[in-house]
Amino acid sequence: MHASYFQETTRWPLAAPRTLGQLLCLISLAGWLFICSSAVFPLWMLGREPTLTAAASETLRILLLPSLIAAPILLVLRWRAVTGLLCRHPCLILLGIWIWLSAIWSVEPGVTLRRAASFSANTVIVAWAAVTFSPAVLARTLAAVALAILGLSLLFGICLPDLAFMPDSGEFRGVFTHKNGMGLGLLLAALLIAVAWHARLMPRPTLLLGYAAIVALAVPVGSATTVMLLLILAGLHLPLVIAAWPRRMAAGGMLFLLLGCVSILLPLFLARNRIILALGRDVTLTGRTELWDFIDGFIAQRPITGYGYGAFFEVASVAEQISARIGWGAPNSHNGYREMLLGLGLVGLVLALGVLLGALVRAVRGFIRDPHDLPSRFAFLYLCLYLFRNFSESDLLAHSDLTWILAGFAILLPTASTLSREPALRTGGLA
Known part of the structure; x- marks a missing residue:
């Protein structure tokens, strides 16, 4: 290095x-x-x-233009390092290709193409940053x-x-x-x-x-979801602490932690409705379950390909049907996995989970090998929260959102840190 x-x-x-x-x-x-x-x-x-x-x-979309302009320039400047890093993640490349292909059958092709371009541009910038910084x-x-x-x-x-x-x-x-x-x-x-x-x-x-x-x-x-995820974040530090123990103690500690989580979470899941009511919350999760019942019917109509990346909720008739059915206008499905099925179908969801779970496995291997490894620690904490959060929110593969930027770093940074790098900068400019 x-x-x-x-x-x-x-x-x-x-x-x-x-x-x-x-x-x-x-x-x-x-x-x-x-x-x-x-x-x-x-x-x-x-x-x-x-x-x-x-x-x-429309005015806010102008803020996306610098990324679209910068991405090809940065790719040209460090094409060997960036493409070398991305080629280490073939599932991510296949996911990007599938996102672009979804414009063919999209219900709003223009929206899908615009968002596919933003997704690709931001992914390239993340890869450039990972091999540069x-x-x-x-x-x-x-x-x-x-x-x-x-x-x-x-x-x-x-x-x-x-x-x-x-x-x-x-x-x-x-x-x-x-x-x-x-x-x-x-x-x-x-x-x-x-x-x-x-x-x-x-x-x-x-x-x-x-x-x-x-x-x-x-x-x-x-936000009850935020409080719950903050508690989960605190709990996720336990395996990181245990990983620093001697090997046999760490194995026993991980097993004990796993059994403890199952013994605590299983009763909570079985009694979830009573707990939600006791906390003064709506068992429909603020109308989410009604929304999910509604969009599950649409998912069943196109289970393999979906309706095009980021396109389903841009259809005016869909917005009207949702408002009439549940009484409020939902901008998304409030569930990232359903959002993937709506946009990219089962193929897209499998590819997305392959990318994210593969990165999570690499992060676990990384911090077991070195409990102080910064990229692995970040990737483990973030990807766990990212996957948890998308059970009630829809920012899985959000094309121009910070959540995808961080997911991109979690996917690419552990790999980039293990590769030999060229000098990132020379005097007076980029290498």
Whole structure:
């Protein structure tokens, strides 16, 4: 591994960028991650309206153009390293091809093509970043973006409460258009702070302030899913701790942990309706079960191919049927696996799970081999949360969302960290 700025793993404080090109690359990376988080800009365009207007949505699409322009340029600049990394993941390549092919049978071909281009562009940028930046630099940048979003959310809550709180329910949404977006922001911040804390990538007082902000904002957000996933995130650290034990003790500890999880989770699953009622929640999961019953009928009509990547909920007649059936307008299926079946069918779901579960297996092998391996630790924590979250939310393979960007890093970064790398930057520009 070369000792250039982007390849080094020096702990905080990291030496300042030595060239203007290095500084611009870091700023561009952070800006791209911030845009993909859907923070601030969509809320600013929404204002005090209940939903985004068509004109506002068109304006927000302009934010996707830099990625579409940058991806082919970055691919040309480091084509050998990027293609070499992607070729190590043939299932990911097949998934990308299937996404493009779905435009042939899509109910909205234009939407599918646009979103397929965005998915491919962002995946290429992730691959470029994985072979250009060290895991430490990437993790530090991601944590800094997450902390910035937390800080801006607190600032909006104090200075712009009319925007920071949802007008109908009064729940806190921070710099996002919905409280669920803020809940996701808290979850990702908690994960990235935990990774940065373990690797000592940032000052501990700064990370403690981030944890304090998460605790302070979790209650006003009012998202039970977020609270549950934060608890799951805390529990996911147990296997990472156990993996650092001597081999025989670690094997016994993992078995004990597995049995303990089954003995706890199985009764909870069997008594889920009574628990939901005891917590004062709706057994329909805020209308989700009714929505799922409705869209399952559509899935059964095209079980193999689906209706085209990201296209189903863009059909006006579908939106009208959903509103008439369940009484509210659902922008997605609120279940990532059903969303995959709707968009890409059983073939797409199998490919997606092959990519994600394969990456999870590699992450487990990585932290068993080295419990302090940063890419494996991040990949294990994030992919587990990503797969859990998509039982009640729909951001599986979201083409321009930060959730897919992080999933891409979780898939590619462990592989990239094991490959020999060319120097990422030369004096005055990119290699």
